[in-house]
Amino acid sequence: MNxxxxxxxxxxxxxxxxxxxxxxxxxxxxxxxxxxxIFLLACITDIFDGYVARTFNQTTKLGAFLDPxxxxxxxxxxxxxxxxxxxxxxxxxxxAVIVGREIMVSALREWMAELGKRTSVAVSFxxxxxTIAQMASIVSFLLYKPGDVLTFFVLGLILLYIAxxxxxxxxxxxxRAAWPDLKNNE
Numbered sequence: 001m002n003x004x005x006x007x008x009x010x011x012x013x014x015x016x017x018x019x020x021x022x023x024x025x026x027x028x029x030x031x032x033x034x035x036x037x038i039f040l041l042a043c044i045t046d047i048f049d050g051y052v053a054r055t056f057n058q059t060t061k062l063g064a065f066l067d068p069x070x071x072x073x074x075x076x077x078x079x080x081x082x083x084x085x086x087x088x089x090x091x092x093x094x095x096a097v098i099v100g101r102e103i104m105v106s107a108l109r110e111w112m113a114e115l116g117k118r119t120s121v122a123v124s125f126x127x128x129x130x131t132i133a134q135m136a137s138i139v140s141f142l143l144y145k146p147g148d149v150l151t152f153f154v155l156g157l158i159l160l161y162i163a164x165x166x167x168x169x170x171x172x173x174x175x176r177a178a179w180p181d182l183k184n185n186e
Contacts, residue, residue: 004058006067009049013042013070017077024081024142035081036142042074043135072102075134082141082156090157094164098134101167105174112178124173130166133159 016038023034049067053059079095140156175182 006053
């Protein structure tokens with residue numbers, strides 16, 4: 001097994017998932033600050049694991065698999081927590097778009113990797129901006145407690161819709177990049 005700092009950081013994000021859920025449901029005044037801090041820590045580890053892996057040449061097959069899985073898991077769990085609490089199509093629809101896109105693009109990348117063309121569906125700049133908007137949205141929603149001032153809610157909602165639009169845009173980019181192989185490999 002490849003035990004290095006980037007892989008440890010990816011494992012840490014997975015380990016933080018139960019802590020995020022527990023923090024969110026704590027019957028304490030600071031539960032939202034705890035949950036958002038845990039999620040923010042996960043975001044920071046995501047930034048650093050990629051940076052360390054590239055800078056110190058510590059990229060591994062395990063890391064290439066684990067990093068996106070850890071990201072998708074914690075984002076999906078956070079979105080479930082948020083939609084479950086605030087309930088409404090206005091949140092469920094962009095959350096479903098984000099989670100659905102992640103599943104579709106993951107499957108597309110896996111299929112392209114089997115064809116030896118994984119780099120044609122590599123992470124794009126739009127995907128990185130989407131991730132930033134998504135993470136900021138989730139932090140905002142985790143900080144919002146129903147009945148509080150709407151600042152975090154409104155900011156979270158705006159960023160969630162920006163993330164959902166960028167999600168669709170990046171998905172179209174991935175499909176366009178893979179389209180020649182999708183239509184010619186019947």
